Amino acid sequence: MSNTPDQPPPSLVKIPGRESDNRRSFFAITAAVVTGSIAVLTPIGVGIAAFLTPLFRKSKSPEVRIALLDQVPDDGMPRYFPVVADREDAWTRYPAQRVGAVYLVRKPGKEKPTAFTAKCPHAGCFIGYTPGSKVFQCPCHTSAFNLDGSRVNGDAEVAPRGMDTLPVSIRQAKTGDGNSIAEVWVEFIDFQTGHKEKIPTA
Amino acid sequence: MMKLFRSVGDWLDDRAGVRKLIHESLYEPIPGGARWRYVWGSTLVMAFMTQLITGIFLWMAYSPSTQTAWESVFYIQYEMNGGWLLRGIHHFMAQAMVVLLAIHFLQVVWDGAYRAPRELNFILGLVLMLIVLGLALTGYLLPWDQKGYWATSVGTNLASQTPAVGPEVKKLAIGGSEYGHQTLTRFFALHAGVLPGALMAFLVLHIALFRRHGLHARKPDPAKDAMFWPDQVLKDSIAALAVLTVVLLLTIYFGGAELTAPADPANPYDAARPEWYFLFLFQFLKWFPGELEVWGAFIIPGLIMTVLFLMPWIGRTRTGHLINIAMLCVLLGGAAALTAQAIHEDYFAAWNSKEEILKAGDPVQEARYEASERFLNAKEEAHREAERVIELAESPMRIPPAGALSLMYDDPLLQGPKLFAQNCASCHNYVDPTKPVEEQPHAIVNAEPTAPNLFGVGSEAWALGILNAEKIVSKHYFGYPGSPFVDGDMVTYVMEAVGPDVDDEQRAKAKEAFAKIAETLEAEAALPTAPKTNQERQNRIAEGRELMTGGLADMLEGGMSCTDCHKFHDEGDLGLAPDLTGYMSREWLLAFVRNPAGERFYGDNNDRMPAFGPHDNPQLNQLDDKSLGLIVDWLRGDWVRVSEPVEKFDEAP
Ligand code: FES
Numbered sequence: 024m025s026n027t028p029d030q031p032p033p034s035l036v037k038i039p040g041r042e043s044d045n046r047r048s049f050f051a052i053t054a055a056v057v058t059g060s061i062a063v064l065t066p067i068g069v070g071i072a073a074f075l076t077p078l079f080r081k082s083k084s085p086e087v088r089i090a091l092l093d094q095v096p097d098d099g100m101p102r103y104f105p106v107v108a109d110r111e112d113a114w115t116r117y118p119a120q121r122v123g124a125v126y127l128v129r130k131p132g133k134e135k136p137t138a139f140t141a142k143c144p145h146a147g148c149f150i151g152y153t154p155g156s157k158v159f160q161c162p163c164h165t166s167a168f169n170l171d172g173s174r175v176n177g178d179a180e181v182a183p184r185g186m187d188t189l190p191v192s193i194r195q196a197k198t199g200d201g202n203s204i205a206e207v208w209v210e211f212i213d214f215q216t217g218h219k220e221k222i223p224t225a
Numbered sequence: 226m227m228k229l230f231r232s233v234g235d236w237l238d239d240r241a242g243v244r245k246l247i248h249e250s251l252y253e254p255i256p257g258g259a260r261w262r263y264v265w266g267s268t269l270v271m272a273f274m275t276q277l278i279t280g281i282f283l284w285m286a287y288s289p290s291t292q293t294a295w296e297s298v299f300y301i302q303y304e305m306n307g308g309w310l311l312r313g314i315h316h317f318m319a320q321a322m323v324v325l326l327a328i329h330f331l332q333v334v335w336d337g338a339y340r341a342p343r344e345l346n347f348i349l350g351l352v353l354m355l356i357v358l359g360l361a362l363t364g365y366l367l368p369w370d371q372k373g374y375w376a377t378s379v380g381t382n383l384a385s386q387t388p389a390v391g392p393e394v395k396k397l398a399i400g401g402s403e404y405g406h407q408t409l410t411r412f413f414a415l416h417a418g419v420l421p422g423a424l425m426a427f428l429v430l431h432i433a434l435f436r437r438h439g440l441h442a443r444k445p446d447p448a449k450d451a452m453f454w455p456d457q458v459l460k461d462s463i464a465a466l467a468v469l470t471v472v473l474l475l476t477i478y479f480g481g482a483e484l485t486a487p488a489d490p491a492n493p494y495d496a497a498r499p500e501w502y503f504l505f506l507f508q509f510l511k512w513f514p515g516e517l518e519v520w521g522a523f524i525i526p527g528l529i530m531t532v533l534f535l536m537p538w539i540g541r542t543r544t545g546h547l548i549n550i551a552m553l554c555v556l557l558g559g560a561a562a563l564t565a566q567a568i569h570e571d572y573f574a575a576w577n578s579k580e581e582i583l584k585a586g587d588p589v590q591e592a593r594y595e596a597s598e599r600f601l602n603a604k605e606e607a608h609r610e611a612e613r614v615i616e617l618a619e620s621p622m623r624i625p626p627a628g629a630l631s632l633m634y635d636d637p638l639l640q641g642p643k644l645f646a647q648n649c650a651s652c653h654n655y656v657d658p659t660k661p662v663e664e665q666p667h668a669i670v671n672a673e674p675t676a677p678n679l680f681g682v683g684s685e686a687w688a689l690g691i692l693n694a695e696k697i698v699s700k701h702y703f704g705y706p707g708s709p710f711v712d713g714d715m716v717t718y719v720m721e722a723v724g725p726d727v728d729d730e731q732r733a734k735a736k737e738a739f740a741k742i743a744e745t746l747e748a749e750a751a752l753p754t755a756p757k758t759n760q761e762r763q764n765r766i767a768e769g770r771e772l773m774t775g776g777l778a779d780m781l782e783g784g785m786s787c788t789d790c791h792k793f794h795d796e797g798d799l800g801l802a803p804d805l806t807g808y809m810s811r812e813w814l815l816a817f818v819r820n821p822a823g824e825r826f827y828g829d830n831n832d833r834m835p836a837f838g839p840h841d842n843p844q845l846n847q848l849d850d851k852s853l854g855l856i857v858d859w860l861r862g863d864w865v866r867v868s869e870p871v872e873k874f875d876e877a878p
Binding site: 078112121160163164178196197218222 | 393400603651847
C-alpha cells in the first residue's frame with residue numbers, strides 16, 4: 024500500500040471547508056496521542072498490576088511440630104523428619120501436606136536438638152543423608168556438609184553457605200493419661216538460595 | 226474445473242493480490258543455484274511449524290494446574306489416540322530445533338553471512354535462538370513430573386541469584402514464593418503464548434530482512450543462477466522430511482517422551498538434570514563454588530552472549546572473521562566437552578567396578594562413584610515410581626479429584642518401603658533370603674539387623690522359618706546380635722522338636738505337624754497373596770488348629786503345644802508370648818506396631834521395639850494411622866494389583 028508519487032502525503036491534503044489551523048491540529052495531535060495511549064495502556068496497566076500480584080504477597084513461615092523429643096536420640100546422628108503443614112497454592116488449600124523436610128541432630132547430653140532444613144543453600148535440591156554416614160550430601164552439584172551443617176570443603180564447595188538451621192522450641196503436650204510429653208517444634212523458614220547469608224524468602 | 230479454479234484465483238488476486246505475493250515468495254533468485262547447504266533455515270521454519278501444530282493439539286488436552294497438569298499429560302500419553310506420538314513429536318522436534326539452530330548459526334558464521342548489510346538479521350537470529358531456548362526451558366516444567374519440577378526449580382533458584390532483582394524475578398516467574406498452580410499458568414502462558422508470539426514476530430522480520438538482502442552465496446557462479454522455486458524448495462522439502470523422519474524414529478524408539486512420577490515437593494529427586502542441551506551449563510556451574518556462582522551463571526554467559534552479538538562487527542576484517550570462527554569452535558567444543566563430562570560423572574558407577582575403585586583407595590574417585598551411584602539409583606527409583614503410578618492411573622480406580630499425587634501417597638507399594646526405611650530399617654531388614662539381593666529391587670538391606678527379617682511376614686514360608694531349627698537361629702529370625710530370644714523358650718522348643726539331636730522319625734513327624742501349623746498361621750494372617758483354599762487345604766488348616774491347641778503335646782517329647790505359651794482363639798492365656806489369634810493379620814500387626822509391649826504381644830519380654838503409636842492423641846505418635854497402615858499393608862503385600870488380580874483368601878470356617 025504505497026503512495027503513488029503524484030499524490031501528496033496525507034498530512035498535506037487539504038480538506039475542503041476546513042481551515043488549516045496550527046493550534047487546532049496541535050490539539051488534535053495531543054488529544055489523539057493521549058486518548059490512544061489511554062486506550063492502549065489501560066489494559067496493559069491492568070494486566071501488569073495483576074501480573075505483579077506475587078510481589079505483594081508475603082508468605083508466612085509455619086511453626087510445625089516435627090517430632091517427639093524421644094524420637095531424637097542424643098547420639099549426635101541426624102534424623103530425617105518430613106515437615107507437615109497446611110499449604111496454600113493460589114486458590115487451593117491443602118491441609119496437612121508434606122512441605123519439606125528437616126534433619127534433627129541432638130548432641131549427647133543436650134536437651135534441644137538442632138534443626139537443619141533439607142533444602143540445599145546452593146540451588147534448592149534436597150540434601151540426602153545415609154544413616155551412619157559422616158556427611159550430608161546434595162545430589163545435584165555434589166555439595167557435602169558435615170553433621171554440624173558446615174561445608175566439608177569450605178569455600179571450595181559449590182554451596183555458598185552451610186546448611187540452614189531453623190529455630191527450634193521444645194513444648195510440653197498432655198498425653199491421654201494426663202502426663203506431659205516433650206515435643207520438638209520448628210519454625211519452617213524458607214531461605215533464598217545462592218547467597219552467603221541466610222535471607223528468608225517471603 | 227480449471228475454469229472455476231481460474232476464476233477463484235482471479236477473484237482472490239483482485240481482492241488480495243495473491244498472485245504477486247506468491248510470485249514474490251517463490252521466484253527469488255538464488256545466485257549460484259539451489260544448494261543443499263541452504264536448507265537449514267527452511268528446516269528450522271518447518272520445525273517451528275511442527276511445534277506450532279503439535280503444540281496447538283497438545284494445548285487442546287492440556288490443563289495447567291498442580292492437580293491437572295501431570296494428569297492431563299498422562300491422559301495425552303496413555304489414553305488419547307496417538308497421543309504419545311503427538312507428544313513425542315513435539316518433544317523430539319524441540320531437540321531437533323536446538324540442533325538445527327546450532328548448525329544454522331555455525332554456517333552463517335562460517336560463511337561470514339553476518340557481514341554488512343546483514344548485521345541486523347544476524348542479531349534477530351540470535352534473539353530467535355534465545356526465544357527457542359526459552360521455549361525449551363518453559364516446556365520442560367509443564368508435565369509437572371519429578372524430572373521437570375526439580376530441574377526447573379534448580380533453574381529458577383539460579384535465576385534468583387541475579388544481582389539486585391533476582392528474588393523478585395523469581396517470584397514473578399513462579400507466581401509466588403512456592404511452585405504451584407501459578408507457576409504452571411505462567412510458564413504455560415510463556416510457552417504457548419508470549420514466546421511463540423515473539424518468535425513469530427521476530428521470524429517474520431528475520432525472513433523479511435533475509436529476502437531484502439537475498440541469499441549470501443560464498444562463491445557465486447553466475448552461470449548457475451536459479452530461482453527459489455522449484456529447485457531450492459525441493460531440496461528444502463527433502464531436508465524437512467529427513468528431519469521429520471529422524472524425529473519420528475526417535476519418538477518410536479523411545480516410545481514417546483518420558484513422563485516421570487508426579488511432581489512431589491516433599492520427595493527429593495536425586496536424578497534432576499536439565500535437558501541434554503543444557504547439560505553443559507549445569508556442568509559449567511560446578512566449576513564455580515560458593516559466591517563465584519554469579520560468574521558461572523551470569524557474568525561469563527553474559528559476556529559470551531555479548532561477544533556473539535558483536536560478531537558482525539568483529540568479523541569485518543579477515544582476521545576478525547577468523548577470530549569469530551575460532552571462538553565459535555572453542556565454545557562448541559567446550560560445550561561438548563562439558564556435556565561429555567556431565568554424562569561421564571553421572572554414569573561413572575555404571576562404567577566402573579566398585580571393587581576396583583575401592584581397591585585404588587582414592588577418596589576423590591570413591592566420592593565420584595558414590596555420587597554416580599546415587600544418581601543411577603534415583604533414576605531407577607523414579608522409573609519404578611512412574612510405572613506404578615501410571616499403572617494405578619490406568620486401573621479402574623482412575624485418578625481421584627485430588628490428583629495423581631494422592632494415588633502415590635495412598636499406595637502401600639510406593640510408600641511402604643519409604644516409611645519402612647525411615648522407621649523400621651534401623652533394626653529390621655526386608656530381603657528374600659532365597660534370592661540374591663541384586664534381583665530384588667524392593668529389598669531393604671540391613672546387613673546387621675537387630676530384629677527379624679520382615680520379608681513375607683505372615684506367609685506360610687515365613688512361619689515355617691520360625692519352626693525350622695536352622696532358620697530360627699539365623700539373623701533373619703531370632704539369631705540377630707544381642708537377641709534375648711536365641712536362648713528363649715521358642716528356640717528351645719523348636720530345637721527339641723526338630724533340632725539336630727532329634728531322631729529322624731520323630732523329626733519327620735514334627736516337621737509334618739509344623740507344616741500344617743504354618744498353613745494355619747497363614748490362614749490367620751489372611752494375606753491377600755495367600756493361595757486359594759480348597760477342601761484339602763482346609764482340612765490341613767483344621768488339623769493345624771488342633772495341633773496348636775493341644776495335639777502337638779501328644780506328638781512331641783516335650784509334651785507342650787502352642788497354647789501352653791500363646792493364646793490362640795479361646796485356648797491359652799495372654800501375657801507369656803504373643804497372641805496367635807489373627808497372627809499377622811492387618812488388625813494384629815497394626816495393634817502390635819502401635820504398642821509391642823502390650824499384654825497381647827511381648828509384654829515385659831519386648832526386645833527394644835519402640836511403641837510407634839501408643840497415644841490416643843495421634844499428634845503425639847511417632848507414626849500416624851495412615852503411615853502405620855501403609856507400612857502394614859506393604860509388609861502384607863496388600864496393594865492394588867492391576868496386572869494380576871489378587872484372589873482373596875477365603876478364611877476357613
Ligand atoms: S543444589 Fe545442592 S549442590 Fe547444587
